[in-house]
Amino acid sequence: MEKVNFRTQVLTGHLQNHRHATTAATIYPLPCVSYVPPEVSEQPFSFDVSSMRKLMDGHNLGDRDWLFNLMVQSKLFNPRLRGGKVFVVPDYNHSMEQQREITMKRIEYLLYHGVFEGWLTGKGPEAEMKKFALLEVIEIFDHSLAIKIGVHFFLWGGAIQFFGTKRHHDKWLRATENYLIKGCFAMTELGHGSNVRGIETTATYEANTGEFVINTPCESAQKYWIGGAANHATHTVVFSQLNVDGNNQGVHAFITQIRDENGNICPNIRIADCGHKIGLNGVDNGRIWFDNVRIPRENLLNSVADVSPDGKYLSAIKDPDQRFAAFLAPLTSGRVTIAVSAVYSAKISLAIAIRYSLTRRAFSITANGPELLLLDYPSHQRRLLPLLAKTYAMSFAGNYLKLLYIKRSPQLIKTIHVVSSAFKATLTWHNMRTLQECREACGGQGLKTENRIGQMKGEYDVQSTFEGDNNVLMQQVSKALLAEYVAAKKRNKPFKELGLEHMNRSCPVIPAQLTSSTLRSTQFQNDIFCLRERDLLNRFAAEVSQYQEHGESKESAFVVSYQVAEDLGKAFSDRAILQSAIEAENNVKDASLKNILGLLRSMYVLVTLEEDAAFLRYGYLSTDNAADVRKEVAKLCSEIRPQALALVCSFGIPDAFLSPIAFDWVAANSWSTVQN
């Protein structure tokens, strides 16, 4: 007991020394640093944090909070007491098998509490928005959990919804929503990923039995990375080359059962594990081989094309290219959710790193003076605050993308495809970069998995690969822009899609002298982003046509023009993000919110100008301009600095979903916590 008393006294001393710091420091050095909550040390907020959260989360706030509540109140979500607060973060020290098991248990808990009600049977924009909101909350807790749920509802369920017809809907949607069956999505193969049209699995129709025969003809055709396949899934949508009457009709999707109700693997199906991964170990990725598996004709998902009982191939869309595009269009929802979740991941890491930087000190710059808070170093501000500003801009971009997807129509298919490709790539790259910077900004503490950021690098890395490799997607963006360009020029008509309307106006002129107020004006910011996109599109078109004139095919011309294509993709993406940020800002009435959003927007633009070499390379900015931009970025850093805490508090991520270093990390690491 004496020992306990002693410890308590030591601790009390540490915790109370702040109050007497001035007198104590003159007599003896402080025994150790104390934690002062940033809420106490920082200035009062200059804007209403809950209004900002409303603007950022955008929709279904009550539903989000409800789901956070469900997770916080269950032992399944691994609540841990650290420094006087409870945190819910998965235990990443669990083995792969344990992570998979607990992930499935968490799904069952959410199912029991009605979280998934209406996810497939609900209709209309409201049901879709609610589903998005809840998935975002799940993602804030754990990426594995969200992906496992996403595969079941968005990929398997989405395939039934969009590729299937009434007979499939009636049979599978409710059963899926209630997890009576567990679905997976077998598209990728060992030999083919992004190039879906090259897959090698076959489905051959036999008119005499009225069945399709699904077969894996060679090792490179084994289905690979199939989430849910290794342990739990009972059914899959398998993508195969359809052979009818000796003719290959291209890639089609078929429902195949792979496990019975007791979890035993079905005859003629072989399944193997993909093994331990750098992250997402709660998801049981597996490999599947089909050995001439027979399925009824009705299992063809036939919204785009069908096979009649007597073996006739029927499709309203004659052109195989168009058929394929129409077929895959609904899968955009995956890219939408990935893009949005990348922003939430960036928010988590910034909230943790910025809160830590407002309480952790290092080095004093005056003799005997107190050590400086990390975020009071301009260099630390420059590391984190531009990423914060970008995250804000991309958060609005994510909201815009969601709305675009919700109001999808045949006219919007192209726009949705291009914007979702661009945002998926840009936002997930931004997240990875943010995670790395935040990890480093937290020093050694960033390495502990309980502090989330370091672990999230592994958990989120996959985002730049799945649902379309980021580089491939960006090339598709440039190609689509070029197609728009060619079409407009050929018909001599104005641009009216993909936000290219600015190409119809005269070329913007950037002033030779860039003052602070010019740099911060939306006019200039819009102009410089449009100028870059316009010029790069012109250059890309010129380069491709030049290659074509020299006898290269269109495809090989694209391949060799990759440098401009890359710059162009970025230019498109940044301009579209800026526009959604400006729109969000314009819709705000409250002056204090508008004010800070303006600063963030300027920071987003100026730091982009500073970082993308294209502006200097192609001369959109002079070297003098670039120097002005750099100065302004530093100025913006110091202006945003006092609002940093309020800005991360507005992310709407409950304390419990951050980490111990975001709060009292001294108490969280005290000896008394070791003894317990």
Next chain:
Amino acid sequence: MASSFGETDQVLVEEKSSTRIFTLNRPKQLNAASFTMVSRLLELFLACEEDPSVKLIILKGKGRAFCAGGDVAAVVRDITQGHWKLGANFFRREFILNYVMATYSKPQVSILNGIVMGGGAGVSIHGRFRVATENSLFAMPETALGLFPDVGASYFLSRLPGFFGEYVGLAGARLDGAEMLACGLATHFVPSEKLSLLEDALCKADSSDPAVISATISEFSLVPNLKEKSACHWLNIINKCFSRRTIEEIILALEREAADKEDEWISSTIQSLKKASPTSLKISLRSIREGRLQGVGKCLVREYRMVCNVMQGETSKDFFEGCRAILVDKDKNPKWEPSKLEQVTEDMVDRYFSKINDEDWEDLNLPRRLNIPPHAIAKL
């Protein structure tokens, strides 16, 4: 220590070595917390925190109540005779007291030997130790009064196991000492006959160490059996139903359970919910749900916004109607407006969580509490 003349006796103060014993002293009003009482307590707590000779605070009530709640009748009188901002003064002071207690660096032992309701919970549950007895009677009855569980209840109710807090806060359930201990509202149960011995032992302990205090109380405490009809036996149903997203869904889930089997507990719970103010139910649920994700300070700031909106009465005047029906006319037949749950829209609920549109109005300005020990925050 300056205090208002003639009114200091609403809180009696005893000094026993390093212990201060504060006794709430309005027995005829069941120790209802008046503005004077709340102010006096705040003054005492702040002074004791600065006073190095004080190690422990014991808080108890005179008579058969610990504290039956805030003196709401007086608040309503002030509002109807003057302005709602007079009411705001009371709540501001009360919530600051709650915050100081929740972040207090020295242990507070509250002896809950009688009625503990509303504001009474506010001055005890935030403290480190809560001692229940066979005479304890706990409730947060606000939804039946057109109010909502305030005094930081969105913080402490939401931290009870599972969704028990929703049940207690929405249905206004009455809990006895055994139930308080079982759900964590009380930290100890001591038979009332041993209270004076406990007091002596605590004074002798002469310590601020939570471990020492806890061990001292444990010497007199026991774990009582839950009564047969205790809500604690319905935990599974409580978790299943009160975890639902909305009030409507909660009631529907309870009705489904009731349809499955005849059950007095379920039907009386449904009755309590149906008798409560629809507006109160909706804002209370949202408050508890937000509270579960926030620290105690943010909870109190939000609740202060809410209570000001309630008093301003722009969206609903249920608070005044509830006080009329329960406290003044005592006809127990309030006419709620809106009268049905479905008439209370999301927008209306939203308004209670927004700032008051008034130049003079300010959010609750909590005192800056430096160096709060972590044990002071995590009590439940």
